[in-house]
Amino acid sequence: MLKIAICDDQPKELELINEYITEYLGAHTLEAEKKEFSHPDQLLTAIETESFHLYLLDIVMPMVSGLELGQSIRRISREAQIVYITTEPGYALDAYAVNPLHYLIKPVEKQALFSLLELALSKVDFGKEITVTVKVKEGLRTLSAGQISCCEYKNRAARYTLIGGEQVETTTLTCGFAGHIAPLLRDMRFLSPHVSFVLNMSRVEKLAREGFYLREGGFVPVSARQYAAVRNAYLNYRLSREEK
Template structure:
């Protein structure tokens, strides 16, 4: 399912954009969720616990500009499609520092937005959206890599901690932990710093010799023998986000 976020501090402009996007979705075969944000802080809070495929951002907003907002999004996702909208064409050059898909001038023309949405949706690679299917006491549940902060193997089961704070625990595994998390480790954001843990590096606040401190306060240990390898992998990940 496509997930679209719109952020504009002008209520009328936000309503128009939302109306246009919903109109486009009504005539196209896309299953999508659209969420609107009237303040950049609200979107920054939202992306702590959920992700979007397409972001439509006003550039001139209070507290955090759309450019700063785009930089925060890029630190989390290089694949997200960012579209900027503004009344100020002079910001276009600065906007391209975060590699946006397109730049639309207000008032946004419906057909121009429709063309941009078509391009944005065509670039969303659902094939790269990695998921893991786990069996728990309630049955089977599929978790997107985007949802997972980290997981821990203990007593032959795996407990997943999601970025919204929810915990999902598997029943007893029929295989080893390494085999179980192999699909997850195909996602460039994930790393196994310890024989019993795997984590999403986009959630990391800092790394010490003892382990990773995550943004929500959780801690994931690093094996002493693997520290240099883990540190290098994490640094490479961070550098790739800044390119």
């Protein structure tokens, strides 16, 4: 499902943008989850535990500007589409570092927003999100690939670390770890740098010789024999994201 975050400290602007997006989604029969944030701190808190495909951000806001907010989003995700909404076109150069999709000038015109939504949706694979259903002590749980930071095979079970730090541990695997993680590896964000680990490359803070350091504070080792191949795969992933 498409997930959209709108952040603007002006209530009327926030309401208007939300109204236009609702109209667009209805006209195109698109299912989506929209969340409105009237303060950047609210969105900063939200992205600690969830991700969005599309962010519409006012640039001039109290305490944390839309530019700073965009930098925080980029540290978490290189895939997300960021659209800035502003009264000041001069901010365009300052925003270059977060590679925004486009800018909208206030007051926002409906057709301009509709055209931008069409462009944004053409770049989002929201209908193709891979999910894995795992057996846990309490029953079954379905995890979307975007929720997962990494997964470790330990004591014949898989332990998932999710965005935000929550850990989900499966019961004993009957298919082996390689078979268990096969669906995740069909997602270009995922890589297995070690026989007992798979990680989401969009969650990497740093790659060192010994392994990957993740944004959630975790560490995933790299097999010494695979280091060159793993490093190249990670660099290719980063380059592919920056070219979008």
